[in-house]
Amino acid sequence: MRPVLLIDDEYLVRERLKRGVDWASYGFRIAGEAENGEDGLALLEEMEIDLAVIDINMPIIDGLEFARIAGERYPGMKMVFLTGYGTFDYAQAALRAGARDYLLKPIDMNGFKPLLAKLAAELQAEADSRAIQRQAMWQLQESYAIMRERWIRQWLEGSVLWDAESFAKFCPRLPALGRYAVLAVSADAGSEGEDSLEREEDQGRVGDQRRADDQGRASEPQLSARCREVDELLSALAAAWPSSEEVEEAAGGKRIVVAALESGGGDEDALARLCEERLAVSREAGRGSVTIGMSEPFEDPDRASAAAREAAEALSYRTLRGEGRLLRHGGLSARPQTADWMAVRERLLILLRLGNGKTVANAIDEWLADCRRTDASMEQLFILIGEIAAALRLHAAENRCDADGILPASLQPAALVDRLARFETIREWLQSRAESVLERVASVRRRPTSLLVEKAKNHIDREFADPELDLNGIAGTIAVNPSYLSRVFKQETGYSVVEYVTLCRMTRAKEMLDSGVRNLTYVSEAVGYADALYFSKLFKKQFGVPPSHFAIRTP
The missing domain is CATH 1.10.10.60 (Homeodomain-like)
Known part of the structure; x- marks a missing residue:
């Protein structure tokens, strides 16, 4: 129902208007009434009114002055005047003041009702027009947002060539020429990796990679909370470093930020300090853990895809180096390795043949701990996981059974690490797989x-x-x-x-x-x-x- 305001200094006139018309049948309701223009203006500040029925001759502020003020403040409101003067001068004055029409007193209800129907139709048409305009504007903004995200993603993926016109259109906060850095920002998994592991245990341990990936995904409430944590951090970063553009990665949920360096308020070290400060503030506020990977600085726009890969690689190192921190690509060089990860398969096979689950679990724990202790690269971690999985499959095959339902048919260590995320969860996952293989082998050794x-x-x-x-x-x-x-x-x-x-x-x-x-x-x-x-x-x-x-x- 559209709200109506009645303004007349005569009580009986207001009562006749309220009782003499079935307002609801025309889509209206009486929302308020006032004895003069001053009180009417006060009511307009408190409520939204679509139609005002106003007497011209009132004390304090008359109808014409009310209409002038209200017309400036509330241009969408319809106004109908009541007057006891039938002269042409009064009619002109009412129309100049913004009246849609006017009625002579005493009011002829048979003439007033068709006017209400016409006003209701006009208000509906104007509302429809505004809705169409809003929809068109929303679609235009959404279309721009979609095109902007698509172009920035493709630029960072290297699938489109950089050009100055598109860059200026879709990255207006970045200078056309300068030095840039890419940030990859993601909320840390927290307990989700453990929850995923428990679901696998409860549901019989899946062997299909797609089903395993589905189980590893966070629930909707978890995703919502993680998005809020990243949103808060990025909002603070954008306020302190406005020369930046942010986009969400098409897959994986990471947020990618391209930041201009000199024009953004400092060099890459200044940007790194700001990231570390915001992470510290987030930790002190008790928010969820967030990790940031930072690329090397670059000047050539065509190198943006390489920088994006550097930022993503730096972010992935949270598994080895720890979560809730800034990881700069330039500081990721791994120390020389003394461990021979390729010999893990043979050594684990020996332990599996011994059949002691505790010894196997301890060996896996030792290898992973050594991998972290010596600042191994992610590639070395992937090799280690692959060798452990290969040994488990070989041991199952040696005993004329398979590892289906325990290990994915085609294990991809990088995808597994990305899914489980946390170092402790990876260790528990590998140890539980080893335990399951030993149990399966033991079950067939009953001849x-x-x-x-x-x-x-x-x-x-x-x-x-x-x-x-x-x-x-x-x-x-x-x-x-x-x-x-x-x-x-x-x-x-x-x-x-x-x-x-x-x-x-x-x-x-x-x-x-x-x-x-x-x-x-x-x-x-x-x-x-x-x-x-x-x-x-x-x-x-x-x-x-x-x-x-x-x-x-x-x-």
Whole structure:
């Protein structure tokens, strides 16, 4: 219903207007009434009025003066005058004051009702016209926003050539010539990676990469909260560094900012300090964690795509270097690596064949910790994850079972790291996959020969430190022919009985050396070797380095 204001100093006239017309049938309602123009103006400040019915002759502020003031302040409001003067001069004055029409007193309701119908139609037509204009303006703005985002994305992807006209149109806050830097900004996953892991555990561990990716996505409330955190940070950055343009990445949810350097208030170091200051403010305010990756500065607009890749790469290093900070591409150079990640597959296969889940989990934890401790590159982390996954698949295949439903059919380490994000979640994911593979392998080892070999392995696991332990003794313990045991043991494990005994002894020796034991004679005897020299020879053959390497290492 459209609101109506009645202004007349005669109470009876106002009552006749209210009661003599079915206002609702014309789409109107009486929203207020006043005795003079001054009170009427006061009501207009408090409520929105579409139609005012006004007496010309009133005290304090008359109808003509009211119309002049109201017409300036509220040009969309319709006004109809009431007057007891039928002269042409009064009619002209009313129309000049902005009246849509005027009625003579006493009011003829039969003449007033058609006027209301006409006014209702005019107001509806004007409202429709305004709606069309707003829609057209919104579509124009939306079209510009879509074209702007598309052009900036394509420019940063390198799929369109830079040109001055498009740059000026879509990046008006950036100077045409200058130095720039690209920022990649993203809210950190927080507990979402753990939630994703728990969902995988509860739902039976998916093997299809697409389903795994779907499970890894944050819920709508989580995404909304993360967007707010980034929005707040970017708003503060834009206020302090106005010479910048921001766009949302088409996939992945990262926000990309192109900032002008000198014209933005300083060089790249000044921009870096501002980013660090805003991150500190966000942390102190207790907001969610946000990480920023920053590219090297560049001048050539055609190098923008390379800078965008640098910023994204810097951002990805939050997995190794930590979240909630600024990561500059120029400071990401990894230190030389001492670990041989390519040997992980062979080493993990050995541990998997031993069948000790705790030892496997500890090894994965050790490799990942070493990767982080030595400032490895992301590529080295990807290699490590790939080698661990390959070892798990090989171990499953060796035991005539597969890893479907445990590992994706085509594992992409980079996509996995991007999905799980947090270092701790990646470690838990790998350890849980290893545990699942071991459980699956154990479930198929229930054939008579498998059970026999399992008994032999259990005996060896308990007694490997006995210097007298040999094939005959082991076979006698489980009441089986030594030759038969040797054959089925090799078939089931890939090792001979002697090789498995040696493997158990070497694994235990390395654990002792890693824990700080430095007396090689003591270690040798503790794992079943009276001859320390022979022990050292076997140890070097197994691990590629002599045990003395651990003995002289700083604890």
